[in-house]
Amino acid sequence: xxxxxxxxxxxxxxxxxxxxxxxxxxxxxxxxxxxxxxxxxxxxxxxxxxxxxxxxxxxxxxxxxxxxxxxxxxxxxxxxxxxxxxxxxxxxxxxxxxxxxxxxxxxxxxxxxxxxxxxxxxxxxxxxxxxxxxxxxxxxxxxxxxxxxxxxxxxxxxxxxxxxxxxxxxxxxxxxxxxxxxxxxxxxxxxxxxxxxxxxxxxxxxxxxxxxxxxxxxxxxxxxxxxxxxxxxxxxxxxxxxxxxx
Numbered sequence: 001x002x003x004x005x006x007x008x009x010x011x012x013x014x015x016x017x018x019x020x021x022x023x024x025x026x027x028x029x030x031x032x033x034x035x036x037x038x039x040x041x042x043x044x045x046x047x048x049x050x051x052x053x054x055x056x057x058x059x060x061x062x063x064x065x066x067x068x069x070x071x072x073x074x075x076x077x078x079x080x081x082x083x084x085x086x087x088x089x090x091x092x093x094x095x096x097x098x099x100x101x102x103x104x105x106x107x108x109x110x111x112x113x114x115x116x117x118x119x120x121x122x123x124x125x126x127x128x129x130x131x132x133x134x135x136x137x138x139x140x141x142x143x144x145x146x147x148x149x150x151x152x153x154x155x156x157x158x159x160x161x162x163x164x165x166x167x168x169x170x171x172x173x174x175x176x177x178x179x180x181x182x183x184x185x186x187x188x189x190x191x192x193x194x195x196x197x198x199x200x201x202x203x204x205x206x207x208x209x210x211x212x213x214x215x216x217x218x219x220x221x222x223x224x225x226x227x228x229x230x231x232x233x234x235x236x237x238x239x240x241x242x243x244x245x246x
Contacts, residue, residue: 016083019059019083019084019087020087020090020091022059023088023090023091024091024094026059027064037225038239038241039196040065041225041227041241042168042170042241043065043070045194046066046069046167046168047167048070048071048073049072049073050073050074050164050165050168051073051075051162051164051165051166051167052070052075052170053168053169053170054066054075054077054170055078055107055170055173055180056171056172056173056174057084057088057102058088058128059088060089060090060091060092061091062170062172063075063088063091063097063100064095066170067099067100068095068097070099071099072099074099074101075100075101076101077101077102078103078105078106078107079102079103079104080105080146080149081116081118081146081148083118084130085102085104088102101158105148105149105151106132106148106149106150106151107150107151107152107153107184108132108150108151108176108179108180108183109152109179110150111150111151111155112150113148113149114132114133115132116132116133116145116147116148117131117146118130118143118145118146119143120144126143129174130174131174131176132176134176151183152182152184153180153183153184154185155183165193168194168195168196169188169194169195169197170197171196171198172197175200175204177197177199178204181208181211181212182211185215188215188217189215192244192245193244194242195212195241195243196239197239197240197242198239198240199240216245217244217245218242218243218245219240220240220242221239227241227243
């Protein structure tokens with residue numbers, strides 16, 4: 001029923017207008033969504049004096065809240081798909097988010113190009129499920145496919161040239177997190193940012209835990225509005241906070 005309703009709205013409004021209206025709706029709705037308590041707790045951990053990386057910025061909802069919560073910071077929003085990026089730019093313009101710098105790029109462990117898919121389910125493009133196609137990602141691989149440019153953060157000139165500290169990283173890249181972290185090892189070691197990412201319960205999660213543990217990071221989950229340390233990657237949660245210093 002929910003997918004059918006999306007189909008009707010997309011056909012009525014057109015996909016671009018639908019995504020813009022949907023982004024506006026979610027920007028407001030997310031404040032009262034219990035599932036998003038983790039994200040807003042993450043916002044409260046970030047000092048307002050540096051650069052925040054929004055990796056997998058999608059249609060701009062998280063970039064909006066990062067920019068509004070941290071007016072003295074600069075948000076670097078990375079989103080490789082044109083459809084999503086166009087929506088993000090409209091959100092930036094609508095709310096005059098002057099502290100958002102957007103980059104239509106994917107992020108990984110080495111520069112080049114990647115194939116991404118925007119899944120289509122029952123004739124409905126599912127923008128929130130767009131992801132890089134690779135051997136560890138076996139679900140939702142049918143849909144609209146694109147070749148996109150990819151960079152690694154350790155070699156990204158705007159970050160190398162800045163004198164500001166990278167204070168936080170939000171990662172939501174649908175099971176591609178390990179490659180993102182691998183390409184940012186030096187940046188993470190040098191800046192010690194707070195890292196917040198969604199990780200499915202699979203091998204990718206274990207790799208991310210091990211990688212960040214080797215960089216002297218500890219993993220936490222939010223429980224009853226407090227951060228609780230977790231030792232194993234098998235915990236039944238999806239949103240994780242990684243803080244420097246064991």
